[in-house]
Amino acid sequence: MxxxxxxxxxxxxxxxxxxxxxxxxxxxxxxxxxxxxxxxxxxxxxxxxxxxxxxxxxxxxxxxxxxxxxxxxxxxxxxxxxxxxxxxxxxxxxxxxxxxxxxxxxxxxxxxxxxxxxxxxxxxxxxxxxxxxxxxxxxxxxxxxxxxxxxxxxxxxxxxxxxxxxxxxxxxxxxxxxxxxxxxxxxxxxxxxxxxxxxxxxxxxxxxxxxxxxxxxxxxxxxxxxxxxxxxxxxxxxxxxxxxxxxxxxxxxxxxxxxxxxxxxxxxxxxxxxxxxxxxxxxxxxxxxxxxxxxxxxxxxxxxxxxxxxxxxxxxxxxxxxxxxxxxxxxxxxxxxxxxxxxxxxxxxxxxxxxWTLQPDQRHTVLVSGYGEFMKDNYVAAAMSEDKTLLVAYLPRATNAVGVDLSQFKKTQLSIRWYDPRTGQYSQPTSLPNQGLKKFSPPLPMQDDWVLVVKGE
Missing domain, CATH: 3.20.20.80 (Glycosidases)
Incomplete structure (x- = not known):
């Protein structure tokens, strides 16, 4: 895509x-x-x-x-x-x-x-x-x-x-x-x-x-x-x-x-x-x-x-x-x-x-799959805002899709975007309802690292 x-x-x-x-x-x-x-x-x-x-x-x-x-x-x-x-x-x-x-x-x-x-x-x-x-x-x-x-x-x-x-x-x-x-x-x-x-x-x-x-x-x-x-x-x-x-x-x-x-x-x-x-x-x-x-x-x-x-x-x-x-x-x-x-x-x-409202998703309750291995350099750090309207996840190696439990968000509609840490540019947003588990893959080419931003609308 x-x-x-x-x-x-x-x-x-x-x-x-x-x-x-x-x-x-x-x-x-x-x-x-x-x-x-x-x-x-x-x-x-x-x-x-x-x-x-x-x-x-x-x-x-x-x-x-x-x-x-x-x-x-x-x-x-x-x-x-x-x-x-x-x-x-x-x-x-x-x-x-x-x-x-x-x-x-x-x-x-x-x-x-x-x-x-x-x-x-x-x-x-x-x-x-x-x-x-x-x-x-x-x-x-x-x-x-x-x-x-x-x-x-x-x-x-x-x-x-x-x-x-x-x-x-x-x-x-x-x-x-x-x-x-x-x-x-x-x-x-x-x-x-x-x-x-x-x-x-x-x-x-x-x-x-x-x-x-x-x-x-x-x-x-x-x-x-x-x-x-x-x-x-x-x-x-x-x-x-x-x-x-x-x-x-x-x-x-x-x-x-x-x-x-x-x-x-x-x-x-x-x-x-x-x-x-x-x-x-x-x-x-x-x-x-x-x-x-x-x-x-x-x-x-x-x-x-x-x-x-x-x-x-x-x-x-x-x-x-x-x-x-x-x-x-x-x-x-x-x-x-x-x-x-x-x-x-x-x-x-x-x-x-x-x-300042972000809290680490340490138990993987929001980012539930694809988060790499702890103690390895492929570990995906993720944090959700205290009000459950924002998720930010950093993928140091953009090789796998990550699974996000959208039902954890309090907003009914969500905007999903990828942020390129090399250029400071966002991808075009995708809108989804906050229902079920969805998997997201970084934009092609899968070079180095990406940041996933999921925000309630």
Whole structure:
């Protein structure tokens, strides 16, 4: 059957409105604890880019260029590091700390950070800031590093640094905070907690999370911490476990998301990191295709997530260079299809729908067949709205028909459409009564992934 692909008429309008209408920061947690809202009560879909080293690698003019590019591409949040490495300097030659001392921040460095925060604020962008990255592999401020800055400073100085950050940047409302960085706290837990508590004492109204080592989430480590406002999940894949974690404990994104969704102490969660889009010429580890980064975003949103972060191999803003015969720089990386196009389609789809009402169809009561295998990469994540008028299902491998029990819907007539996550286009709708089990196959050709949207009329 030949289906005409039509441009989705209302989605570009919805995204255009999102780009021109600034959220009223700071964010807060919804009444049901599942998602973020701004100060006006409007749901906020956390849609982030991982521009981790923007403060240390770019000038103010380049930062403006980067922020504007990502905003135009549909991102509303940037995840950044205040500083990743204690020896790294910004473009003006300043380090974050004098003599690696938490009580001696370099005002020149922090003034540059503030200019970046101001730019983001003027554009209506949320920043999620990690103060001092603790690191996975001895490359940062934490365990095994050259200076082991956290341990050398101790809890009292860490708390003082948290207070300083809160007082220094407290006037800006477009901020959330991210403790840790690529690792569990381990032997520096006291210092991490002290920094978090100092920050929270100075900024109780700004949400905070923790960036653990994969596949751990923030609540695996700090579930009842009074400063923890939302959780971050962080995982890779089962087939190719990450080199610094236990292969027996790797999970697909949807597995980690459902585990987080089902915890009794409810709070919003996001996918903070997973595979990074790239071709592997710069980095061999954690690199994914556009289809892989798409599916991880859709899996998160349809398994109860409040948002996600897209990763790419330009996170450290490389200058023009070559690797394995390919020329690259941070500007060309910003045009990778996953980030420049496909992630915008994710936001278009969900912001045109009441995404915050979606509940994961974990027991397959609506999507009853063709949902693939749990713990495999063909698993179909599906979610139905609380009022039983909307179903969204993501097929990571569009090879089989899926069976939907239409009688689960409360509307008498239903509209069935397929959304192409590569182009942001919908198929022509089909109308059916909400009776019985129906099977639906994606449009031809059955390439990669598709999204099924069933909506009551």
């Amino acid at each position: 030949r289906l005409l692909l039509l441009l989705l008429l209302f989605a570009p309008v919805a995204l255009a409105q999102s780009l021109t209408t600034k959220p009223v920061f700071p964010l807060k947690v919804s009444d049901n604890g599942r998602y973020f809202v701004d100060q006006s009560g409007k749901p906020f879909l956390y849609h982030a880019d991982t521009g981790w080293q923007v403060f240390s690698r770019l000038t103010t003019a380049e930062t403006r260029e980067y922020f504007i590019t990502r905003k135009q591409q549909g991102f509303n949040t940037i995840q950044v590091q205040l500083s990743m490495n204690p020896d790294s300097v910004n473009r003006a030659g300043h380090r974050a700390l004098i003599n690696y001392d938490f009580t001696r921040p370099d005002e020149n460095y922090f003034a540059q950070v503030e200019r970046g925060i101001q730019l983001a604020d003027s554009l209506g962008l949320l920043l999620n800031i990690t103060p001092f990255w603790i690191g996975c592999c001895g490359e940062a401020y934490g365990i095994g590093g050259k200076h082991e800055v956290y341990k050398a400073n101790g809890p009292a100085k860490a708390r003082q640094m948290g207070m300083y950050l809160g007082e220094r940047f407290g006037k800006y409302k477009n901020l959330t905070w991210n403790l840790g960085g690529d690792n569990d706290p381990k032997s520096i837990r006291a210092e991490i907690v002290a920094l978090a508590e100092g920050l929270h004492a100075a900024l109780p109204g700004q949400l905070k999370t923790y960036h653990a080592s994969p596949p751990h989430s923030s609540t695996d480590l700090f579930q009842y911490a009074p400063w923890l406002g939302f959780s971050m999940i962080y995982t890779y894949w089962r087939e190719k476990p990450n080199e610094w974690t236990d292969p027996q404990h790797q999970k697909h994104v949807y597995e980690a998301a459902l585990e987080e969704y089902n915890k009794s102490d409810r709070m919003p969660f996001i996918l903070g990191e997973s595979q990074y889009e790239g071709d592997g010429s710069r980095y061999a580890n954690d690199i994914g295709t556009p289809q892989q980064v798409r599916r991880q975003a859709y899996w998160t949103m349809l398994c109860g997530g409040a948002g996600h972060a897209y990763g790419h191999e330009g996170w450290d803003f490389p200058k023009l260079g070559t690797a394995k015969g390919r020329a690259y720089d941070w500007r060309t990386i910003l045009q990778y299809p996953g980030g420049a196009q496909h992630m915008g389609h994710v936001r278009r789809l969900f912001e045109a729908l009441p995404w």
